[in-house]
Amino acid sequence: xxxxxxLSALSLFICAPVLAAELSISVEIPxxxxxxxxRPYVAVWLERDGAHAANLAVWYQLERNGQGAEKGExxxxxMRQWWRRSxxxxxxxxxxxxxxxxxxxxxxxxxxxGKGVLAxxxxxxxxxxxxxxxxxxxxxxxxVPFQWPxxxxxxxxxxxxxxxxxxxxxxxx
Amino acid sequence: xxxxxxxxxxxxxxxxIPAAHAHRAWIVPAxxxxxxxxxxxxxxxxxxxDIFHADHAPMRLEGVKAIGPDGKEVPxxxxxxxxxxxxFDVNLKQKGTYKITSFSxxxxxxxxxxxxxxxxxxxxxxxxxEEAFAKEVPKKAKNLEVSYGSRRMETFVTAGSxxxxxxxxxxxxxxxxxxxxxxxxxxxxxxxxxFLIDGKxxxxxxxxxxxxGMRYRNQxxxxxVQSDKNGSITVTWPKAGLYWMSVSYEDDKAKKPAxxxxxxxxxxxxxxxx
Numbered sequence: 001x002x003x004x005x006x007l008s009a010l011s012l013f014i015c016a017p018v019l020a021a022e023l024s025i026s027v028e029i030p031x032x033x034x035x036x037x038x039r040p041y042v043a044v045w046l047e048r049d050g051a052h053a054a055n056l057a058v059w060y061q062l063e064r065n066g067q068g069a070e071k072g073e074x075x076x077x078x079m080r081q082w083w084r085r086s087x088x089x090x091x092x093x094x095x096x097x098x099x100x101x102x103x104x105x106x107x108x109x110x111x112x113x114g115k116g117v118l119a120x121x122x123x124x125x126x127x128x129x130x131x132x133x134x135x136x137x138x139x140x141x142x143x144v145p146f147q148w149p150x151x152x153x154x155x156x157x158x159x160x161x162x163x164x165x166x167x168x169x170x171x172x173x
Numbered sequence: 174x175x176x177x178x179x180x181x182x183x184x185x186x187x188x189x190i191p192a193a194h195a196h197r198a199w200i201v202p203a204x205x206x207x208x209x210x211x212x213x214x215x216x217x218x219x220x221x222x223d224i225f226h227a228d229h230a231p232m233r234l235e236g237v238k239a240i241g242p243d244g245k246e247v248p249x250x251x252x253x254x255x256x257x258x259x260x261f262d263v264n265l266k267q268k269g270t271y272k273i274t275s276f277s278x279x280x281x282x283x284x285x286x287x288x289x290x291x292x293x294x295x296x297x298x299x300x301x302x303e304e305a306f307a308k309e310v311p312k313k314a315k316n317l318e319v320s321y322g323s324r325r326m327e328t329f330v331t332a333g334s335x336x337x338x339x340x341x342x343x344x345x346x347x348x349x350x351x352x353x354x355x356x357x358x359x360x361x362x363x364x365x366x367x368f369l370i371d372g373k374x375x376x377x378x379x380x381x382x383x384x385x386g387m388r389y390r391n392q393x394x395x396x397x398v399q400s401d402k403n404g405s406i407t408v409t410w411p412k413a414g415l416y417w418m419s420v421s422y423e424d425d426k427a428k429k430p431a432x433x434x435x436x437x438x439x440x441x442x443x444x445x446x447x
Contacts, residue, residue, distance in 0.1 A: 074209035080445055083208060084357070088334040 021149040022172040023118060024110040025056065027130055028165025031104035032137070039101035040134040040163055041075055043082035044109065046117075047127045052085040054117045055097045057109055062093070062100045078133035081141055106165075123148055128156075132163040142167045149173060196220045196229055198439055199417055200237070200273055200328045201385075205356050205443040207332045212265050214330050216273060219258035223387040224417045227258035234259050236277060240339050242269025268333035270356060278323030278346050280306050280431055284314035306430070320433035323347065328441040331356040344372030347422050347436035352405065358444040360413040367405045370422050370436055374404030378422040382408060385415035413446040 029040060044056040058079075061072030073092055077083045092098060096116060111118045126148050133139040140163035144156045150171035157168045200218040207214065217225075218232035231254045239247040249261040265271055279301030282294040294310050295301040311317070323346035329339070335354040342348045349355075352365035368375040382396040398406045400420075410416070420438040427434035 070210040074212070077206050077208035080206075081447070083206070084359075087208065088206075088331075 021118070022111065022113050022170075023148075024108060024170045024172075025128065025130075026106050026108045026166075026168040026170075028106045028160075028167070029102055029104045029132070030160070030163070030165040034137070036136050038135040038137070039103060040132040040137065041079055041101065042130065042132045043079045043087070044128070044130050045082060045086060046121075047085070047129060048122070048124045053126065054121065055086055055090075055094070056111070056117060057099060058082075058087070058092070058094070058097050059099045059101050060092075062098070075133070075135065078139065079131045080133075080139070081129070082131045121148060128167075128169050130164060130167050132160075134163055138162050140164050144169050146171060196222055197224060197417065197419070198232060198326055199225060199441055200232065200275075200326060201225055201415060201441050202273070202328055202330045202443070205328075205330045206445070207265060207330065209332075212332050213262055214265065215260065215262045216328075217258050217260055221257075224383050225385040225415060226388055229257060231255055231257055231259040234261060236275040237261070238274055239263045240272045240274060241265075242267050242271065242336055242338050244338055244341070247271065263330070265330065265332040269336040270329055270331045270339050270354070272327055272329055272339035274325065274327045276323065276325045276343075276346060278321065278436075280319065281322050282306070282310045282317065282319045284311065284317040286314070289315075318433065319431045320435055321427045321431035322434075323436045324439075325437070326439045329355045342369050342372055344369070346371065347375060347378070347420060347438040349420075349438060349440065355440070355442050358410060358442055359447045360410050360444055361447055363407050363409045365405055365407045367403065368400050368420060368422070368438065369404060370424075370434070374402070375400055375420075375422045375436075376402055376404055378404065378406075378420050380406050380418065380420045382416055382418045384412070385417065410444040413444050416442045416444060418442065 025044065027042065027044065042059040046053040046056065060076055076087050076092065079087065126146050128144040128146065129141060131141045140160050142158040142160055142164055144158050144167060146156055146169060150173045152173060154171040155168065157166055159166050198220045200216055203215045217227060218234065218237065219227040219230065220232055221227055221229040234249060234252050234254065237249060239249055241247045247263060249263060252261040253259065263271060263273070281301065284292050286292060295305065325346050325348065335356045337351065340351055342350065348369045350367040350369060352367060358364055368378050378400040380398045380400065384394055387393065396408055398408065400406050418440045423433065423435040425433055
């Protein structure tokens with residue numbers, strides 16, 4: 001772990017961030033015909049060379065029925081991979097990342113060139129990960145590998161089979 | 174008369190054997206990885222043959238302690254001792270790793286009288302103090318065997334990010350030093366643990382790891398390994414689930430008056446699917 005962190009810290013020095021490219025993601029939450037439906041918890045993040053690089057979104061139960069956001073944190077650990085890679089080291093909520101759970105449908109995340117997470121994203125081999133965990137439901141992780149920065153306009157996708165529909169990643173140089 | 178005496182002696186000796194050798198003692202947390210603020214974890218503690226199936230005897234909770242990430246003791250709450258299992262809750266007010274632990278150790282002796290009757294010391298439930306030892310155990314006797322034995326039983330739970338403060342060794346008995354954190358175990362991954370005996374690497378300790386759920390399969394499916402020259406073992410978790418680990422160690426490097434040093438360490442781990 002420490003070694004990985006050291007490596008990624010090192011690579012920050014070697015690789016200058018790439019400012020111009022744009023990244024957008026669409027995550028489909030499928031409509032499920034189940035007796036008891038709760039919107040899934042979803043985490044969207046990037047890993048670079050196998051190490052956690054950046055969180056893009058975490059959708060979980062914020063305030064509801066007078067219960068504070070702390071209550072919803074109880075199930076963050078069910079996104080087991082995300083929890084292990086990043087969540088357990090965070091103090092939720094995190095500005096710009098935390099959001100309420102989403103209804104079934106396609107949800108798009110667009111990241112402006114040179115801003116936010118893209119402001120200091122070094123060049124390298126990446127993986128986009130999306131993990132969904134649903135109360136009284138299942139869990140699914142989708143992965144999409146990509147190169148950053150993109151050389152040309154590219155689109156990558158993966159298809160879920162239970163908790164996630166189509167995941168699409170759009171890269172524009 | 175003689176027969177019943179030696180029978181009683183044998184029975185007594187059997188009762189004095191660490192539970193790990195006869196039945197298996199375990200403490201099982203209902204969850205090991207927690208993400209909420211101020212979470213609670215509930216625990217079951219029992220002694221049984223089939224791992225995690227409470228059908229034999231409850232664990233006495235007098236010696237069980239919860240230690241928080243700051244090294245301070247945290248109370249066991251809502252304790253109850255049932256027919257077959259004990260239960261308790263722990264409130265994890267701080268972030269970090271908590272240890273639930275129980276440790277006991279002391280001198281033990283066995284000998285035969287001139288008439289060939291077997292004797293053992295201490296009597297069940299009696300304190301094995303050095304004073305009592307000097308008074309009650311003969312200096313010389315046939316087949317006199319004096320040993321120092323200790324038992325430790327543990328499990329771990331983590332609120333937020335795992336940390337290592339509860340693993341600072343006490344240098345007493347058999348202890349686990351994590352290379353891989355016990356609350357960061359995943360199916361298909363390798364884990365490494367190091368064992369210490371009285372603070373020094375426990376070389377050649379016998380380690381048995383058994384997956385829970387014995388009632389739903391036909392074999393024990395145990396993983397058996399021995400610690401290397403650094404006292405370390407590595408294990409690759411075959412699947413997700415609860416695991417019971419039992420470690421036993423024995424040598425002749427005991428402090429006087431004991432000649433033999435024996436120690437056991439038992440722990441419960443949760444392995445999550447990747």
